[in-house]
Each structure stands twice: as structure tokens, then as C-alpha cells.
Amino acid sequence: MNTSQERDSFQDAFIKNFICVALGIIISHINGVFVYTSCKNAVFYGNSRYILYIHLVTNDMVMLSITVGLHVVSYAVPFVQVSLCCFLLLLCNVTARNTPLNLAGMAIERYIAVCKPLHHPQICTVKRTYILICLIWMASIIPALADVFIIIALKPLTFFNSNTLCILWNVFTTQQHRDRATVVQVMFMLFVWLTLFYTYFMILHTAKNACTDQASAKKAQNTILLHGAQLLFSMLSYIAPFIDMYLVPLFPKSRSKILFTTFLLTHILPRLLSPLIYGIRDQQLVKYVKGYFSCNHEHASQVKPH
Known part of the structure; x- marks a missing residue:
């Protein structure tokens, strides 16, 4: 989140917030179209692959709404109560962590579909998908x-009634928070990357078998590679503070622009990747979208799944 609003003129602040809100609305609208279409057709919400996709984009919409909201609030009402700020930051962090884990789950589903196609209906059931x-x-x-427990243990309860600029390290200020965050992020990223590498190379190995559906295997490989690219963009949010610390001293007069640019690149634009990578590439989903949002709504009910 851009914390330099005290140096921005009204015009700069308006432009930055307008860009954030506009991008947030556009990305959420695109994601919402795919969620709406998926939820209106049993062929999608009865399929583990699409259930995980719906969860991914819905999760992104929640995270995007909170992130953009906090950015606007940081200009309009800089100081908010710690208890409210704590809740919003925790929800933002939870949804941010959900994304890589969801990508790992989608990679595993593609691995089972290609490498164990006969067992896929028994393993990837709707019930097990919701459990995942x-x-x-x-x-x-x-x-x-x-x-939260660290704050309760180390600070008085009156801290939650105080006001603060709603930034992560303004609330979770202790070294214990930083140590915990580092350990958890390393564990999560290690698990997700190992999952992506394993599923990709297993699909690649299986694709060499003449009995395998080569087109399906190739598409699964490309999907996992794109998940890796999406994960890289998601990880930018973790290194954004280090980028800011490196660039701001080099270009002190451009501090506000640097912070805003890194905010867009690491928190806003990566949320656009989910519909582009998984939604638009899916011909069946796109066909239903075109059917529902064309002038001829009757066409949507006539579209048959492949």
C-alpha cells in the first residue's frame, strides 16, 4: 500500500486512487463474469477443476477489494482503529496465502486427470474438493x-483501541511477527513450488506414453507452467518491500511514484492473471460466457458441454 500520501498533491492522490479503483472494478468484473457463469451451470460446479477455479477467482476478488479499499482509506482516513485494521490485514493475508495453495491444488488435480485418468472421478470428487x-x-x-496471539501476549489490550496507519508492520511490529512470517512464507512457497515441479515433470513423463491423450497432457503442462508464472507474480508482493528499499534511496524524488508502481505491479495486476490463464483458455467456459452475455440468452441454455 502506498504510504506516501502526505507528499502527494490532491491531483496525484486522485489519479492514483482512480487508477486503483478502476483496475479493481475491471478485474473484479472479469472475475465475476466467470464466477457467475460457472455457478449458473451444473457442469461447472459439479467439476473439481472448476470448483477450484471459482474459489481462486473469488478469493482474488476478496483480496483485491480489501487491498484497494485500504489504499483509498490510507488517503481519506489515514488513521483507523487497530482492531478494525487488524481484521482487514488478517483477511488480506489469508486470501494472499490461499492463492499459491489453491494453485498447488489445481496442479495436483491436473496431474491426477492426466496421469491417473481412471481414478480421477473417484479421487477428485466434489466433496473432497470442498474439503481441500x-x-x-x-x-x-x-x-x-x-x-493476533503474539500481540495479545506482548501488548496491552488497549493497543486494539488505539489508532494507526493501517499498514502491516505498523500493527504487527515485533520481531516475533517477522520471524513467524518468514518461516511460514518459506514453508508455503517450498511446498507449492515442489508440487508444481513434481506434477509438471510427472505429466511430462506420462505424455511420452503412446496411450496418453497427448493434447490433454500438453495442455496440462502449459497450465502448470502458467501456474508457475502466476506464482512468481504472486511472490512479488513478498519482495516488494525490498524493491522499495532499494529503489527509493536511488531515486528519492520519485519515492511516491515508485511506491505506487510497485503497489500496482505486486498487489493489483497479478489478480488479473487468474481469468487470463485459466478462464479465457478454457473453451467450454468461454462458450458459456458468450452465451450468457450475448443478446441471445437462449443460446446459453442450448450450449452443450464437451
Whole structure:
């Protein structure tokens, strides 16, 4: 979040917030179209692959709304109550952690579909998919709650009634918070990257088998590679503070522009990757979208799944 609003003129502040809100609305609208279309057709919400995709873009919409909201609030009402700020930051952190874990789950589903096609209907059931989503949320919520317990243990309860600029390290200020965050992020990223590498090379190995559907295997490989690219963009949010610390001293007169640019590149634009990587590439989903949002709505009910 851009913390340099005290140096921005009204015009600069208006332009920055307009860009953030406009991008947030556009990206959320695109994601919302795919979510709406998926939820209106049983062929999608009865399929584990699409359930994970719906969860991914819905999660991104929540994170994007909070992130853009905090950015606007930092200009309009810089200081907010710590308890409210703490809740918003925790929800933002949880949804941010959900993204890489969800990508790992989608990679595993593609691995099972290509490498174990006969077992896919039994393994990737709707019930098990929702259980996986619950586990993803639990894995993300537990570290977030640990941050709250650290505050309760080290600071007086009156701290929650005080006002602060709603930035992560203004609330979670202790070294324990930083140590916990580092350990958790390393563990999460290690698990996700190992999952992506394993599933990709297993699909690559299976694709060499003449009995395998080569087109499906190739598409699964490309999907996992794109998940890796998406994960790289998601990881930019973790290194954004270091980018700012390196660039701001080099270009002190451009501090505000640097902070705003890194904010856009690491927090806003990566949320656009989900519909581009997984939604638009899916011909079946795109066909339903065209059917629902064309003038001829009857066409949507006539579209048959492949």
C-alpha cells in the first residue's frame, strides 16, 4: 500500500486512487463474469477443476477489494482503529496465502486427470474438493491467528483501541511477527513450488506414453507452467518491500511514484492473471460466457458441454 500520501498533491492522490479503483472494478468484473457463469451451470460446479477455479477467482476478488479499499482509506482516513485494521490485514493475508495453495491444488488435480485418468472421478470428487478448500483456509488462517496471539501476549489490550496507519508492520511490529512470517512464507512457497515441479515433470513423463491423450497432457503442462508464472507474480508482493528499499534511496524524488508502481505491479495486476490463464483458455467456459452475455440468452441454455 502506498504510504506516501502526505507528499502527494490532491491531483496525484486522485489519479492514483482512480487508477486503483478502476483496475479493481475491471478485474473484479472479469472475475465475476466467470464466477457467475460457472455457478449458473451444473457442469461447472459439479467439476473439481472448476470448483477450484471459482474459489481462486473469488478469493482474488476478496483480496483485491480489501487491498484497494485500504489504499483509498490510507488517503481519506489515514488513521483507523487497530482492531478494525487488524481484521482487514488478517483477511488480506489469508486470501494472499490461499492463492499459491489453491494453485498447488489445481496442479495436483491436473496431474491426477492426466496421469491417473481412471481414478480421477473417484479421487477428485466434489466433496473432497470442498474439503481441500477448507484445508487451504485452515492452513492460511492458523498463521494469521498466531499474529493476533503474539500481540495479545506482548501488548496491552488497549493497543486494539488505539489508532494507526493501517499498514502491516505498523500493527504487527515485533520481531516475533517477522520471524513467524518468514518461516511460514518459506514453508508455503517450498511446498507449492515442489508440487508444481513434481506434477509438471510427472505429466511430462506420462505424455511420452503412446496411450496418453497427448493434447490433454500438453495442455496440462502449459497450465502448470502458467501456474508457475502466476506464482512468481504472486511472490512479488513478498519482495516488494525490498524493491522499495532499494529503489527509493536511488531515486528519492520519485519515492511516491515508485511506491505506487510497485503497489500496482505486486498487489493489483497479478489478480488479473487468474481469468487470463485459466478462464479465457478454457473453451467450454468461454462458450458459456458468450452465451450468457450475448443478446441471445437462449443460446446459453442450448450450449452443450464437451
